[in-house]
Amino acid sequence: MTGRPIDDKTRTLREHGCLNPRPERVREPRFLDNAFFDPRDLVQVKYEMLRRVREDGESVSGSAARFGLSRPTFYLAQRAYEAGGLPALLPERPGPRRPHKLSAEVVAALRAARAQQRFAKSGTNFKRVGFEHPENGSLLSAFIRLVVAFQPRAFLVENVLGLRDVDDGVQLAFAMEHLRGNGYNVDEPWILDAANYGVPQHRTRLFLAGHRGRGGLRPPPPHETHVGAGSVLPIRGTEGLPNSETRKHLASSVLRYMKVQYGKREQLGRVDRLDPTVPAKTVIAGGTKGGGRSHLHPEVPRTLSARECARLQSFPDDFVFCGPSARQFTQVGNAVPPVLAAQLGKSIRSARF
Structure with missing residues (x-):
């Protein structure tokens, strides 16, 4: 199937980055019944939108809606026009289209x-x-x-x-x-x-x-279905794998953790015990001054290691996180799950x- 034929003006506007992607949204009467005004011309549309506010006193919201654009677009156009006049409404010159190496x-x-x-x-x-x-x-x-x-x-x-x-x-x-x-x-x-x-x-x-x-x-x-956190968190932990160091807890903390039910929070330490049957709560990175706070293992009264958090993020076990323990948690928590x-x-x- 062939596409709709493109006339010379459309081709020219596209080549210069001035083709309005949504001309059908322009509701200004002059663009509908006057051949001089072309809703495909984005520069002309933006200029008339600005003129409506500047000379006719129309509201920014009303003028933007009339010309099928948004309020942020109006303010960007206004800033550009005040800085450089009509030529400033032209889009920035695009960079090269071909692939090229990152320096x-x-x-x-x-x-x-x-x-x-x-x-x-x-x-x-x-x-x-x-x-x-x-x-x-x-x-x-x-x-x-x-x-x-x-x-x-x-x-x-x-x-x-x-x-x-x-x-x-x-x-x-x-x-x-x-x-x-x-x-x-x-x-x-x-x-x-x-x-x-x-x-x-x-x-x-x-x-x-x-x-x-x-x-x-x-x-x-x-x-259609979810994966439970327990499927990647064995009771024996991940000993022997990289990033498997666990925190040494005080006996009093361990006793408190033992009483926490699945999916509930230990209020003093503000940590959550994971429910093994449902997806874990979000693995967080923490602030710039320290590492993320991990959750409680669903079956063992301790917080998770960076490797266990990485498993919740779907990282393979051979992916190694470098740096101190706190920075390992930060890297894991910042990542998009692979x-x-x-x-x-x-x-x-x-x-x-």
Whole structure:
């Protein structure tokens, strides 16, 4: 089956990154009954949206809706126009489309960005500092700059649900609109629980995906059954395997742990005893000053080792975590479960775009 023929203007707008991906959403009458106004021309649509507010006094929300755009898109366009006039409404020049190797500098930047705990809900700055955090507040922006510069056919970024709520969601919406303005189709974030994909742990995270071209991306279908935590946590532990060091508890702590029921919390130590028949509670990374707090083994009165936490994350036993024990827990807790990551990668690879 052949696609709809593309006229010269559509081709030109697309080549310059100015093709409106959703012209059917423009409801401004002049774009419907006047040949001069073309809803496919994103620069013209944005300019008229700004003019409606600036000269006609229409509200930002009303004007954005009239032109089929969002409030964050309006503010991005307004900022660009005030800084550079009409030419500034043109999208940034895209980077090369062909694959190319990552330099040592870029790899270092990626590693530094990945190590940051910008939106961790357990952190003291959650929802209070947000994108204004002096050290970590630009993580999402840095990721977007890399996407725009390298122009991959598709991208996927994972974070905690706090990314959706921090700063009332404005910055996430800005990020999505900026990516759309640079030629990417970006849908609403996916909210996925790793337990629905064969991981023996409840871990709900936000995934933002986008791609260039036609078609679309969809998350992998969830499994019908869950895997219990006890299936990867034998009573004998994981002695002999890397990262299997366990914490030495006081006798008083062991006595308290012995009384905790499956799925319940030991209030003094604030640790949860896992229920072996259902997925574990989320494995956490902890803050930058210390390692994550592990859960209680379902059958033995002690907290889990980093290896046992890694099993709950679906890591194979031959994957070794380096550094002190606290840093091992941090690495495990920061990771996307490999079993989930593989299904996400397969879903993106099999998509048509």
